[in-house]
Amino acid sequence: MDIKSTAQAVQEWFKTPKGVKVSKIIRYIFLGAIISFLIYQLSQIGFRELWDALPRTIWFYIIFFILYFTLPVTEQFIYRLSLQFNFWDGFKVFTKKKVLNHEVVGYSGEAYFYLWAKENLKESPKKILQVIKDNTIISSLASTLTALVLLVVFSFFVNVNLFDGHWLDPTTLIIGGIILVILFVLLFIFRKQIISVDKKTAWKMFFIHEMRIFWIYTLEVIQWIIVIPSVPIYVWLTFLSVKIISSRIPFLPNKDLLFISASVGIAQYVEISEAAIAGILLCSNVLSKILNLFFFVLFSVDKKEIQIPETE
Numbered sequence: 070m071d072i073k074s075t076a077q078a079v080q081e082w083f084k085t086p087k088g089v090k091v092s093k094i095i096r097y098i099f100l101g102a103i104i105s106f107l108i109y110q111l112s113q114i115g116f117r118e119l120w121d122a123l124p125r126t127i128w129f130y131i132i133f134f135i136l137y138f139t140l141p142v143t144e145q146f147i148y149r150l151s152l153q154f155n156f157w158d159g160f161k162v163f164t165k166k167k168v169l170n171h172e173v174v175g176y177s178g179e180a181y182f183y184l185w186a187k188e189n190l191k192e193s194p195k196k197i198l199q200v201i202k203d204n205t206i207i208s209s210l211a212s213t214l215t216a217l218v219l220l221v222v223f224s225f226f227v228n229v230n231l232f233d234g235h236w237l238d239p240t241t242l243i244i245g246g247i248i249l250v251i252l253f254v255l256l257f258i259f260r261k262q263i264i265s266v267d268k269k270t271a272w273k274m275f276f277i278h279e280m281r282i283f284w285i286y287t288l289e290v291i292q293w294i295i296v297i298p299s300v301p302i303y304v305w306l307t308f309l310s311v312k313i314i315s316s317r318i319p320f321l322p323n324k325d326l327l328f329i330s331a332s333v334g335i336a337q338y339v340e341i342s343e344a345a346i347a348g349i350l351l352c353s354n355v356l357s358k359i360l361n362l363f364f365f366v367l368f369s370v371d372k373k374e375i376q377i378p379e380t381e
Contacts, residue, residue, distance in 0.1 A: 132292040161368040199265040211278035
């Protein structure tokens with residue numbers, strides 16, 4: 070029996086009464102594992118130690134909530150260019166997709182979205198996969214291009230030389246720029262073989278991703294300035310540069326904690342309180358994990374959650 074026949078047989082078995090029960094058990098085990106993992110992560114942070122360093126201005130938390138929901142909202146505009154679903158369903162699905170990608174493993178959210186779309190949307194699995202693939206490619210290109218451009222710009226303003234030591238060097242930026250240009254040229258030449266959506270839709274997706282990235286970076290800097298207004302803008306650009314660099318390191322399990330650790334280390338060189346910067350960044354990290362846990366549980370109790378159809 071070949072792979073295709075085996076996969077079809079397994080799919081048919083999951084449609085039987087026994088298969089439906091097994092699928093439900095697997096789903097509940099998976100859900101419990103994710104929730105347990107999130108609770109474990111929260112327990113490792115230590116809430117009492119952070120209490121004294123928490124930001125006291127309400128605007129910090131208002132901006133945090135705006136930042137938290139930026140990705141689930143913007144992904145609606147991107148995916149609805151090719152797929153049809155209502156706003157509320159999309160909001161729940163893309164919020165869970167964000168949690169899975171951030172707390173479990175990269176692209177686990179895309180796998181979840183594929184399963185949800187296959188069961189709830191009137192689209193072929195092939196088209197759903199193509200849309201997810203196109204969005205992933207375009208998102209990666211947009212984020213890499215933005216990171217490279219901002220690092221070059223920030224290198225003229227930041228007080229800490231990011232080109233010292235092992236962080237980065239001009240040669241890396243030049244090579245990265247050349248590779249990126251080559252990728253764009255190849256993407257343009259072979260776009261019909263790589264990207265399934267039409268050129269107009271692809272540019273719309275790219276534009277939305279770019280606007281989202283710049284929106285997030287701008288709000289983060291504003292958030293930091295509001296908490297500690299006495300710190301010069303170039304210092305915050307230094308921390309944003311470090312965040313951009315750490316976010317581009319592949320296969321790293323917890324990039325947020327790396328950014329926090331690096332920022333605390335840099336704080337002493339840019340005349341800013343280490344406790345203050347730790348309080349800002351750890352507060353965002355803790356709040357993010359709390360909201361991830363809350364919304365994942367809340368949106369998992371849903372009638373439109375992924376279901377294997379019952380047999381008649």
